[in-house]
Amino acid sequence: MKAFKDSGHLFRLLAVGAAGILLFLVMRTFLVPKSFGEFGHYRGDAISDLAARPVSFAGHETCEGCHSDVLDKKKDGKHAHVNCEACHGPQAKHADDPATVQPPKLDTAVLCVRCHEANAAKPKNFPQVASADHSSGMPCDTCHQPHSPVIDSSAAGGTK
Amino acid sequence: MTISRRHMLLLLPAAAVAWKHVLAGTPESSPNYTMSQHWWGMLIDLTKCIGCGNCVRACQSENDVPDGYFRTWVERYHVTDYDIENPHVDSPDGGKKGFPPAKDESGKNFFVPKLCNHCVESPCTQVCPVGATFVSPDGVVLVDKKYCLGCRYCVQACPYGCRFINPKTETAEKCTLCYHRITKGLTTACCESCPTGARQLADLKNPSDPIHEFLKTHSVQVLKPYMATHAKVFYNGLDGSVR
Numbered sequence: 001m002k003a004f005k006d007s008g009h010l011f012r013l014l015a016v017g018a019a020g021i022l023l024f025l026v027m028r029t030f031l032v033p034k035s036f037g038e039f040g041h042y043r044g045d046a047i048s049d050l051a052a053r054p055v056s057f058a059g060h061e062t063c064e065g066c067h068s069d070v071l072d073k074k075k076d077g078k079h080a081h082v083n084c085e086a087c088h089g090p091q092a093k094h095a096d097d098p099a100t101v102q103p104p105k106l107d108t109a110v111l112c113v114r115c116h117e118a119n120a121a122k123p124k125n126f127p128q129v130a131s132a133d134h135s136s137g138m139p140c141d142t143c144h145q146p147h148s149p150v151i152d153s154s155a156a157g158g159t160k
Numbered sequence: 161m162t163i164s165r166r167h168m169l170l171l172l173p174a175a176a177v178a179w180k181h182v183l184a185g186t187p188e189s190s191p192n193y194t195m196s197q198h199w200w201g202m203l204i205d206l207t208k209c210i211g212c213g214n215c216v217r218a219c220q221s222e223n224d225v226p227d228g229y230f231r232t233w234v235e236r237y238h239v240t241d242y243d244i245e246n247p248h249v250d251s252p253d254g255g256k257k258g259f260p261p262a263k264d265e266s267g268k269n270f271f272v273p274k275l276c277n278h279c280v281e282s283p284c285t286q287v288c289p290v291g292a293t294f295v296s297p298d299g300v301v302l303v304d305k306k307y308c309l310g311c312r313y314c315v316q317a318c319p320y321g322c323r324f325i326n327p328k329t330e331t332a333e334k335c336t337l338c339y340h341r342i343t344k345g346l347t348t349a350c351c352e353s354c355p356t357g358a359r360q361l362a363d364l365k366n367p368s369d370p371i372h373e374f375l376k377t378h379s380v381q382v383l384k385p386y387m388a389t390h391a392k393v394f395y396n397g398l399d400g401s402v403r
Contacts, residue, residue, distance in 0.1 A: 046304035121269035
């Protein structure tokens, strides 16, 4: 055993190193979340955490489940492809509890111009008006029904 | 009521079972969703965008985005004649309240909605030192709030300026493509509230998704293609002046 003469300190160093590695491995098992590395170099559970968030827009299919009358009104009009919540806002709470949570009443004077106020940057084929000249301050729904906005000739006194 | 030692011993395992239930209590959100069957992107048809700001407002209420920060926003471009190198761009409050009349109606005016491009080779995930941001198996770039240190590397790295540090949580935040919605079979809040259909969620792995027909028949472009990020937000009618 001539080669290992006076080499006790090396073995002690090795033991300290091995203990260090062991401590690292033990701590790692406790500190690294189980799902880390499930799909890649990240915590796999982060995906389900994000997916668990509640929604605030119910989606038009949910609305149409109850409000089929509005769907009928909309379907032949210019707004057929405008989803309910585009104007009515997020209504998931109303959909969950229709009796107590009521959607707010909408103000057409604010709502319609969001889309239809004339602006040079809007596509030319999109219907636009300069609201100040167009209705002389009257609310839009005096003439236009928002769910099917083309003016009904009988309602508007024969003009179209 | 007093609890004897015997009762305490009986209660302990019950408490352990209850605690396990609490720990496992993340609500099961999407039982029928398989990540490997989807590859998400978005189609933005600029010929339809009217700059109403519905998408910006919808995103803000769906995702609790703090005021003054944006996961999606709308820019208005103004290009005079041939000078596409120097467009004038404005985006008052991210377009959240719509846009005032254009200052100069000559030349070309148009809107460009922007959001995270959910790049396949995303620069933001490559620089994260702690594995807090990643591309999910269904192709969405996400942030793990619990792991994020708020070091801002990713904010710097994104070539599209789509990330910010949430002032409350001090962690990086960005568009999740409404991950909590798309995994439930819903579309994103911005697409749901877009009145003209200018924004459309696209599942590139679903052969019956209308995106495939659209891509076949239109000239679409991604933002900054020279960055080779393999962006998955496709723009129809994108002008050369858009940065």
